[in-house]
Amino acid sequence: MDPAVLREDMVDGLESAAKDVLHDEVVAVAMRDVPRHEFLEDDRSAYADREHEVLGTRVLAPSTAARLLQALALEDDHEVLIVGAGVGYTAAVVAEVVGETNVHAVDISRPLVVEARQNLARAGYEGVLVDRRDGADGLPEYAPFDRVLLEAAAVEPPRALLGQLTDDGRLVFPRGTQRQRLEAVSADGGRSQFDPVSFAPLLVEGEQSGAVERNRTAREDREHAVRRAESRRGWEQDWIEWEESIGSQ
Template sequence: MNVEQARFNMIEQQIRPWEVLDPGVLSLLAVVKREDFVPAAYKAMAFVDTQVPLPGGQCMLEPKVEARLLQELAVHKHENVLEIGAGSGFMAALLGHKAQQVITLEINPELAEIARTNLQRAGVMNVTVRHADGSRGLPDEAPFDVIVLSGSVAEVPPGLLAQLKVGGRLAAVVGQQPIMRAMLFTRGSEHDFASVQLFDTVAPRLSGFNEPTRFEF
């Protein structure tokens, strides 16, 4: 496989058509080596428009989904980011190139170690991987400029939104199969939050988050 040609095709044929046109995001996807964050058994899927399996029933999201979330969050160099669901560390690597500092929480110890190893190998020094349940966020270290949920939840807990700075943004995939939507929440003031629906997608559940009670008749 011609890796650079495959990377170029991913950007031009998958990511651009998904309204990802930010030059900074596109150039970042050209230099951060996605293949280095894909498990060895799935290297051939590194640039394919699909989710890549990871240990523990998790997966890497499709490249276009990662790219679109990164674009919509518009992370700046002075900002601090919290990611929930490190996976293989690829999204954290992208965020690390855009932000001042990133903390990524991973509930699966095997994945936390994989992400840590991948990020160190890639030379991303401003990302810290912690083995932790991310459903509560990090209230003792809040507020954050940006929070990213790299997976789906039934709903975003108010406790996570409360960890945003005023002007801060939170991105998550919200809902139940077969209909989930990527959402962007922005904190306008101490008590005011706005939300925008970005696109429809489906993503694996993040562990530790509450599911709505199901009524049976």
Template sequence: MDEASLRADMIEGLEHSIGEPIEPSVLTALQRVPRDPFVDDSPRGGAVDGDDPHSLSLETVVRLVTALDAHEGDAVLVVGAGIGYSVAMIAEIVGARHVHAVDIDRSAVVTARSNLDAAGYEAALVDRADGADGLPAYAPYDRILLEAAVIEPPRALREQLAADGRIVYPRGAGVQTVTAAEPSPPEGSDGDDVSAVGDDADDPAPVGFETVETHGPARLQPMLVEGEQPGVERNRTRREDAEHAERGRRRRHGWEQDWIDWDDRI
């Protein structure tokens, strides 16, 4: 079976698992973005969420990118570049030069850059940064996508979103709901153009935001903070003890620490 047939079967299977047709822009991206540069498996599928923090299942990628509702020319920030596949999907929709991605794991940044180059999306920027801080140098963003589970998006990310923008994130712990939130309409406006999922009192969106769309479920790794990336001791006490010990080892000891005033001693 050729790759085109495999890809058609993959898309049909995705629509069956999601339970609805795939949005046209997302469908086009699925058809155009090659899988081989990003994963070793066939075009049929992808990783299972939770098995690899850098690789999401195709079903989750489709849900995230669909909820993002990005359009050509939108400035997009992706927090959690991973293997770069979802970055490529978004680049196919909005244009590679409009996509910025960050990842706290340096090895993931290298992998994502390499994969995007191989797939023809080298114009997408991928930088090593703490996702909780966003990427203020290129703000504001029309769309922000978090590829890590949070209860609510960090304040820095919310502040880097355009006034009429949208932020998408897997909300919750354990099994999450893919959530799209937008800034709440100013007081006094009727807000008829925004269809919120629930009343303000029941909406778990951050203050100043309202939930406009949900997809689910998803099971992504929680958002990491500085010091929690792979290869770094995750227990803060042990990590800080080791850092103090290392600084102590490098510190000079003995007589060289004492200033000797030779004039007083002669």
């Protein structure tokens, strides 16, 4: 079947009363235009509302992608950072709204960066920048961004990403661990919550697919150490300073 017809059917289904997922006309038009089959192997299954697995990562179902994109509240000419480029489909839809040269995407997996670049070029969005980075660090060279989309779960958004927002910017991410909900955080600290979602956690160096070592314990130890250091107050801080002064004698 003609991929254009499959795209129309996909978006019509998301807008239907049965699914009631897609309400933003800007996002709907963009999803009708992006050739999703260029990002997945099977043309027909590419337009089915289900997830796919590619190079060790989950390609979002169209309904999930629509929820993320609507929460971003995109406008023409917005500068956008996508953390978790995956195969590049989300970046392509964003590019339809804001312009491809305004879209920047990063992924910690080198094979996925290569895949996303190839897919985007084949689909006609070669102007989208895709770089291999630790997503928690963002992309400071191109900051600030009007919108940041984190396609991975976190209890709180990384500080570096919040710091790369414009004054009226917005960061969208799945908040939580086992139970997650889509959340939008504004640069001034305001928060809005949306639908329940389920995403894999944000990865750091060594945890990505194909890495020599995948060690979440080490990462958790570092995070707990930082939280303990920041929470020291009163007699505990005095005791630490007293120990240090004894050791220096």
